[in-house]
Structure formats: structure tokens, C-alpha cells
Amino acid sequence: MSWTSLIDHAIGHYNYWVCVVLMMLGFYIVIASGNLIKKIIGLNLFQTAVIMFYISMGKIDGGTAPILVDPEKVSGPVVYTNPLPSVLMLTAIVVGVATSALGLALVVRIKEAYGSIEEDEILAADRASDAKEQAQYAASAAQAAKTEAAQQGHA
Template identity: 70%
Template sequence: MAWLAPYNYWIFVFLMMIGLYTVVARGNLVKKVIGLNVFQASVILFYVSMGKINGGTAPILTGDPDTVYSNPLPHVLMLTAIVVGVATTALALALVVRINDAYGTVEEDEVQEMDRAS
């Protein structure tokens, strides 16, 4: 079962696939955004688990030279990525609201139908 040992990466891949599948397969514009969120969350998990070192502690200086610290950099990067993700979600939802106002629906196929008709 050695291939299961880096289980954190398996979780990352699993979540990523769920997210991508939702984006591609769902016709509801809100659900697509949710799928996108899952996809982004998987990447955040990937970075966070990457920085974790076995037995490592929070990167606050203890004064003891033998302390093992986890790598804080990926975690900090993910703060930025989360901000980006929130902004993307907000913008996407705002667009969905506007689309709903303009078309009266948030179903992709119906929107496409109306675009084709005009």
C-alpha cells in the first residue's frame, strides 16, 4: 500500500477532479462556481500539506536550535490565493446575478438558446 502513503496528494487529486468535473458537467451557472471553489480549495490543500514537515511546529522562534519548523512560506502564499479565490467567487456570483437579470435564468443551455435566437 505504498502508493497510498502520500495520502494528502490523493485527497488533493480527488478534490481537484470533483471540482473540475462539476465545472464541466453542470449546466447551472452557480454550481459551476461552486465547482470552481472546490477546485481552488484542492490546490490550497496541496500547498498547505506541502509545507508541513513531520514533527515540525509552528514557525515561531523558540530559541532552541533543534526545533523543527514547518515551512511557513506555502501557507503565506495560500493566504494570497484565498483572497484571489474570494474575489473570483464574488465576481463570478455578481456576473450570475446580472445574467439572471438579463436572461431570467441561470441555466447555461437556456442562456445559449436565447443567445442563438437573437
């Protein structure tokens, strides 16, 4: 493989590589960040990487936007870029903002319920309330056992 063909390969695949990098950045934010809003932003990053990937694949060299032009106005055949990725991704963007709005609404409710949007604080609060409930349950169970024993002793 000569140098020029290697460079050609790199230029021809640069878009896809950047898309992979963007997607992995989004993925990393989603799993490594503890902040819920940052997680949603990471999810958006992931989504736009996919969109960018599709659109990159649809592009044809020397093509034009997929809007039919009057054949009398141009000389020679017209190359149109693939319209299908555009159609799929256009709706995906709008659906994406609607779903991320849903995620943000959940974040707002979590903030109202827990007073925090940091994952570890929420988990700690959950664990604390779980432990409290268990302690209460154990206490009430012990109380019930005691009264039962007392009743049996009475009988």
C-alpha cells in the same frame, strides 16, 4: 515491494491523492454542470484542492507552526514547518473569495438579463435572439434591394 512499504507509500501519499480527487471533482462540476452558481462552487473546490496540495507539501513531520519560539524556553532544536506555502496560500484564499464574488456578480447580471442561470437555457435564448436578428436583417436587406431595384427601374 513488500506490503508494509506499499502501505507506507499509500499513507505518505494519501493527502496528495485526496487533493487530486478533490481537484477532479471540482473540474467535473465546472465542465459538466449547467448551473452557473454550481460552476463557481466547482471552481472554488478546484482552488481549495490546490491550496490543500501546497500546504500538505509544506508540512514536516514533528514540526511546529512557523512562529519563532524563544530558544531559552525549549530544550533542543525546534523544527519549523515550511512557512512559504502558508504565505502563498493565505493571500490566494482572500484573492479567491474576491474573484468568486466577481463571478457571482456576473451570474446575478446574467440572471437579470436572461431570467435564468442554466447554461443551456441561456444559450437557447441567445440563439433565438440571433435568429430573430438575422431574420430582421434579411427582411430589411430584401426591402432595401427592392427599393433600389424600383429606383433603378424608375431611372
